[in-house]
Amino acid sequence: MPKRVSLFVTCVVDQLFPRAGMAMADVLERLGYQLDFPEAQTCCGQPAFNSGFWDQAREVAAHFLDVFEDAECIVVPSGSCTAMITHHFAGIMEADPALLARARRIESRVYEFSRFLTEVAGVEDVGARFPHTVTYHDSCHALRELKIKSGPRQLLSAVSGLTLKEMDAAEECCGFGGTFSVKFDEVSGAMARTKIESIHRTGAEYVVSIDSSCLMQLQGALSRAGSPVRALHLSEVLASR
Amino acid sequence: MNPIPEQKIHDTLANANLQLAIYDATARLMHKRRTALDNPLAADFEAWREQANRIKRHTIENLDHYLEQLEQNLVHNGGKVIWARDATEAADFILKLAKDNNALRLVKSKSMTTEEIDLNERLEHHRLDVVETDLGEYILQLAHQRPYHIVAPALHMTRYQVADIFTERLGVAREVVIEKQTMIARAKLREKFLTADIGITGANFLIADSGAVVVVENEGNARLSSSAPRIQIAVAGLEKLIPRAQDLAIFLKILGRSATGQPLTVYTSFLAGPRRAGEIDGPEQFYLVLVDNGRTRVLADRDKRQALYCIRCGACLNHCPVYRKIGGHNYPWVYSGPIGAILSPLFHGVTEDPWLPSASSLCGACGEVCPVKIEIPKILLELRNDVVKAKQREGSGKLERWAFRIWAFFMRHPKLYEMAGMAAPAILPEASGGAWIQSVALPLRIGPLARWLSQRDLPPPAARSFRQQWRERRRQA
Ligand code: SF4
Numbered sequence: 274m275p276k277r278v279s280l281f282v283t284c285v286v287d288q289l290f291p292r293a294g295m296a297m298a299d300v301l302e303r304l305g306y307q308l309d310f311p312e313a314q315t316c317c318g319q320p321a322f323n324s325g326f327w328d329q330a331r332e333v334a335a336h337f338l339d340v341f342e343d344a345e346c347i348v349v350p351s352g353s354c355t356a357m358i359t360h361h362f363a364g365i366m367e368a369d370p371a372l373l374a375r376a377r378r379i380e381s382r383v384y385e386f387s388r389f390l391t392e393v394a395g396v397e398d399v400g401a402r403f404p405h406t407v408t409y410h411d412s413c414h415a416l417r418e419l420k421i422k423s424g425p426r427q428l429l430s431a432v433s434g435l436t437l438k439e440m441d442a443a444e445e446c447c448g449f450g451g452t453f454s455v456k457f458d459e460v461s462g463a464m465a466r467t468k469i470e471s472i473h474r475t476g477a478e479y480v481v482s483i484d485s486s487c488l489m490q491l492q493g494a495l496s497r498a499g500s501p502v503r504a505l506h507l508s509e510v511l512a513s514r
Numbered sequence: 515m516n517p518i519p520e521q522k523i524h525d526t527l528a529n530a531n532l533q534l535a536i537y538d539a540t541a542r543l544m545h546k547r548r549t550a551l552d553n554p555l556a557a558d559f560e561a562w563r564e565q566a567n568r569i570k571r572h573t574i575e576n577l578d579h580y581l582e583q584l585e586q587n588l589v590h591n592g593g594k595v596i597w598a599r600d601a602t603e604a605a606d607f608i609l610k611l612a613k614d615n616n617a618l619r620l621v622k623s624k625s626m627t628t629e630e631i632d633l634n635e636r637l638e639h640h641r642l643d644v645v646e647t648d649l650g651e652y653i654l655q656l657a658h659q660r661p662y663h664i665v666a667p668a669l670h671m672t673r674y675q676v677a678d679i680f681t682e683r684l685g686v687a688r689e690v691v692i693e694k695q696t697m698i699a700r701a702k703l704r705e706k707f708l709t710a711d712i713g714i715t716g717a718n719f720l721i722a723d724s725g726a727v728v729v730v731e732n733e734g735n736a737r738l739s740s741s742a743p744r745i746q747i748a749v750a751g752l753e754k755l756i757p758r759a760q761d762l763a764i765f766l767k768i769l770g771r772s773a774t775g776q777p778l779t780v781y782t783s784f785l786a787g788p789r790r791a792g793e794i795d796g797p798e799q800f801y802l803v804l805v806d807n808g809r810t811r812v813l814a815d816r817d818k819r820q821a822l823y824c825i826r827c828g829a830c831l832n833h834c835p836v837y838r839k840i841g842g843h844n845y846p847w848v849y850s851g852p853i854g855a856i857l858s859p860l861f862h863g864v865t866e867d868p869w870l871p872s873a874s875s876l877c878g879a880c881g882e883v884c885p886v887k888i889e890i891p892k893i894l895l896e897l898r899n900d901v902v903k904a905k906q907r908e909g910s911g912k913l914e915r916w917a918f919r920i921w922a923f924f925m926r927h928p929k930l931y932e933m934a935g936m937a938a939p940a941i942l943p944e945a946s947g948g949a950w951i952q953s954v955a956l957p958l959r960i961g962p963l964a965r966w967l968s969q970r971d972l973p974p975p976a977a978r979s980f981r982q983q984w985r986e987r988r989r990q991a
Contacts, residue, residue, distance in 0.1 A: 282980050284925075288935045289973050291980035298984075310984050315925040321918050323876060325898030329922035336926045417878035446835045450875025455962040457518070457873055462969025463527050463839045464875070467537075493970030496950040 275393070279309045279344035281337075281383075283354045283485070284316040290485045293506035297350045297386055300399055300511045304390075313340045319357040323451045327365045331372075334362050338375045346393070347383045350508055351484050352415025355385040360418050385415060387483050387507055391424040397431045403513045404434030407505075408477035410468070410491065411444045412484035425483055425507055432510060442471035449490035465494035472502060483507045515910065518869040519844055526841050532670060536841050539669045543832040546775025547883070555777060562768050567887040569764070570823035573755050577813065580722040580755045581804070587725025591787030593800035600807050601631035607803060608633070608714075608747060609640055615745060615799075617642075617711030621703075623729065623736035624648035625716025626664050626826055627751050627805055629848040633714075644714075645706045647735035649699055656683040662842035664849065665773045665828035670841055703735070713743035713797070715785070717750035718825065719765060720802070723758045726786040727802060730769065730779040737783050746797035748785060752804050753822035765825060768885035772827035808861035818893050821856050823886040830880035830890060836873055846870065852880035856893045864900045865908070871897035938975035948974055 278301055282294040298308055318333035337358065341347055349355045362376035390396055407429060415421040429437050448454065448464025455461075469491065472480050478501070482488050485506055492504035526532060551559050573580055585595045598604035612620070620637065622628065622644060634655070637644045646655040650668035654661060657679050661667035668676070677690045680698055689695055715736050719728040727748040729736045740746050756762060770776040789796030813819050831837045831851030842850040846867045847858040855870050864871070871894045880890040905911035924930045942954060950971035954963060966972055978986075 284931075287980040288938070289976060291976045291978065291983050294980040295983060295987075298987075310981070312981060313928045315928055315931045318925070321922060323895065323898070324872075324914070324918065325895075325900075325902035326915070326918040326922075327899050327902075329918045332922045333925040413875070413877035413879075417882055444879075446875050446877035446879070448835065448875055450877070452962075453872065453875045455965040456869075457523075457836075458965040458968050459520075459524055459527055460836055460839050460873070461875070464835050465970060467835075467839075489973055490970065493950065493966075493972065496971040497952070497969070 275346040276305075276307055277309060277345055278306045278389075279311060279341060279347045281314055281317075281341065281347050281349045281354070282310070283349060283351045285485045285489070286350055289489065290506065293350055293485055293488075293508050296506065296508035296512035297348070300390075300401075300508060301348065304394055304396065304399065306394075309344070311340050311344070317354045317357045319354060319361075320451055322357065322361060322365060331365045331369075334358075334365065334376070335372060338362075338372070338379060341379060342375065344382065346389075347379075348386055348389045349383060350386045350506060351486070352385050352412045352419055352421060353484055353486065355383055356414040356418040358383045385419055385421060385483060387425045387428055388419065388421055390428060390511075397427045399428065399431070399511050401511045401513050402433040403510050405479055406436045406438055406475075406477045407479045407481050407510065408438050408440045408472055408475045409443060410440075410447065410472075410480050410482040410487060412482050412487045413446050415483055416444060421483070425481075428507065428511060429481065432513075435510070438475040438477050440471045440475045440477075442468060445471070447487045447490045449486050451486070454490060461490070462494070465490055466498070469494050469498060469500065469502070473500065478502060479510070480504050481507055481510055515865055516846065516867050516869075518873075522844050523840050526844060527839060531672070532841065533839070535670050535672060537838055539666065540832040540838050543666070543774065543828070547772060547829060547832070548775075550771040550775040550777065553777075556767075556771060559768070559771070562764050563885055563887050566764050566768055566825075566885060567823065569756060569761050570886050571820070573757055574753065574813070574819055574822050577752065577755065580757055581752060583722040584720055584725060584755060587723065588787065588802055589725070591725045591800075592790065593725070593787040593802060596801055596803045598631075598803050598805045598807070601633075601636070601805075604631050604749065604803050604805050604807075605633055605636035607801075608637065608712075609642075611745065611747070611801070612637075612642055612712060615711060617745065619643040619645070619706065619710045620712040620714055621645050621647050621706055621710040621739045621743060622651075622714045623716065623731065623739040624651050624667065625714070625749055626661070626848060627716050628714065628749050629661060630751075631749075631805060631807060633749070645703070645710070647703050647707070647739055648731070648733060649696060649735075652699055652703065653679060656680070660843065660848060662850070663828060663831055664826050664851075664853075665831075670843075707738050707742045710739075710743045712745045712747060713739040713741070714747045714749060715740050715783075717748050717754050717802075718769070719756050719762060720750055720754045721757075721759050721762060722755055724786065726759070726784050728762060729783045729785065730766065730781065731783075732774075732776075732780040734781055737781050740783060740785050741795060741797070744797055745799045745801075746785065746788070747801045747803060749803045749805060752806060752809050753824075769825055769827050772829040772883065772885040812860045815860065817896060818856070818860055820888050821853070821860055821893060823888050824853055824857075825886055826853075827885055829883040829885065833879040833883050835875065835877060835879070840873075852890045852894075853888075856890060856897065859897050859900075864897055865904050868901045868905065871895075871901060932979070932981065935975070935979050939977065942972075942975060948977070950974065 318330040322330035
């Protein structure tokens with residue numbers, strides 16, 4: 274088991290949701306990990322990759338490799354950024370064998386936060402307390418690319434005082450989709466509204482996810498609808514006491 | 515380069531009844547599929563998908579061989595194969611055949627391939643009476659509409675709308691009970707079946723080793739279309755091949771379940787040539803029109819030719835959150851949903867509708883349910899890259915290209931990245947209170963920011979980024 278963990282907090286958490294990143298750091302430190310935050314980190318390249326700009330995505334991905342090459346274990350508070358590194362770096366680096374080899378070497382050392390907790394640290398109960406009703410949103414890339422489904426639910430269920438209520442459309446997309454959210458704003462907005470109807474049907478006070486970009490979409494739509502429901506990153510729930 | 519059909523999409527989203535119809539119909543189909551897969555009989559479904567994918571891959575990689583074998587066996591059975599390079603060649607053959615045989619009336623069962631080549635319009639143009647006999651297709655033919663869905667063509671219509679169409683087009687009394695509507699259609703169609711000279715079907719599978727065409731359906735109209743008239747034509751895309759009769763079982767098992775949750779569709783017809791000596795029924799002449807219409811172009815694309823594995827089950831449409839919002843008529847071609855979003859650019863080139871591969875949140879639900887395991891999300895991503903390259907060649911899309919170049923430059927320079935981040939709160943004074951932002955001052959109300967705000971609130975940029983907070987935390991520690 275690694276003692277030392279490097280954080281890749283993602284650009285979205287760094288710039289918009291630092292609380293989720295700090296909460297992740299709190300949880301990991303309480304579990305006894307030494308944390309390292311390589312300051313040169315920025316983004317994984319996903320926005321460019323998903324928009325078809327693979328040259329630019331490759332440049333940014335190469336920067337990520339430069340920064341994290343020597344890290345023993347990298348923990349990321351995002352399913353889709355993790356999947357970008359572990360599932361898509363190789364695809365855009367095929368024409369550059371040296372870069373490809375570096376990408377291949379890093380894949381097995383990158384963990385989405387909840388997966389790190391359940392599968393590497395081997396914990397379910399992190400000692401959190403959160404006396405609220407919560408519903409869990411499966412973010413698409415975590416669910417379908419990383420196959421993360423039960424881990425976050427186990428972590429939530431172990432939180433003292435927390436009631437987990439499943440929504441009927443837990444696996445349905447929130448409608449974010451990166452640049453899709455602005456290129457097809459009306460469709461994206463309609464998808465978000467369908468999703469929040471499902472969230473509301475549970476009666477939960479919070480919707481929790483492991484991806485800040487989904488949470489941005491959901492909180493944006495909840496806030497626009499005047500809903501009292503709040504969107505929270507899993508780390509924020511697990512850091513509560 | 516066609517732009518995004520924003521107005522049409524807006525109208526679809528604004529039509530509450532239509533939204534409900536699409537959402538409910540797809541939800542029902544999803545539920546039926548789920549129930550069928552939860553049945554112990556389908557315990558091996560994942561293994562079936564794997565095997566179906568292997569068979570399709572093998573067939574597509576060896577298509578020339580199997581096409582030859584199919585033709586040999588079909589000719590041996592007394593049929594004829596017509597190779598149609600495109601829609602015109604396919605229609606021309608059928609027109610000539612009709613003329614040579616003094617045929618005036620054709621009955622048709624549901625076939626996406628004939629939709630693809632606009633067969634009805636082409637035949638009607640020459641004053642032939644072409645009648646769709648699948649109930650959904652019949653309704654759409656009366657309403658002059660294209661299919662909304664590859665399996666459930668009239669998925670978007672309510673029975674009240676059908677009642678109006680029947681009254682208007684057939685001159686019958688208004689009838690809103692679905693069973694009675696079916697009876698009306700049946701009576702009209704019976705007469706057409708009995709007086710038709712030519713029957714046209716599509717094909718779900720073409721079996722190379724037996725020279726047979728397989729058609730699956732639930733209404734029995736394909737069976738009638740292929741047995742009542744004296745001349746029979748099956749129109750099929752060349753990718754419908756499977757090597758052996760024994761391969762069929764697996765496809766029947768995955769197709770019905772994925773499409774409608776049925777372990778097997780009601781009718782499975784094997785059409786293998788005309789009536790032989792001593793047989794009491796069957797057509798006198800039998801033709802298979804094999805349509806290319808762009809398929810060999812797809813075949814040439816090593817990374818994306820897997821799109822040709824598609825068995826048109828419609829599951830990817832039902833599970834697609836975008837299809838479930840924009841419906842089937844906002845896609846540029848007859849194929850809608852995720853499979854349409856990859857087939858259209860693959861058949862016609864990415865520059866015709868460059869927006870299409872981007873009309874997806876990349877949620878991956880399509881790839882997850884596809885019974886032949888086509889990696890639709892991966893193909894969408896590759897197509898987006900193809901669009902970027904095509905635009906660069908043409909010198910268009912400069913704004914987005916430069917935006918990403920500048921973005922990448924900042925992302926490779928952490929100091930610049932951090933400075934840009936610190937500038938955000940200054941640009942967005944609305945953010946100072948820490949509450950979510952509902953609107954911004956006019957000069958900023960443009961581009962992506964305006965489009966974000968058109969639907970939802972914007973998170974306030976953090977007063978201090980993670981890295982700033984982290985430094986402080988380390989100093990204190
Ligand atoms: S792509 Fe797959 S899921 Fe979609 S219609 Fe074709 S076979 Fe069915």
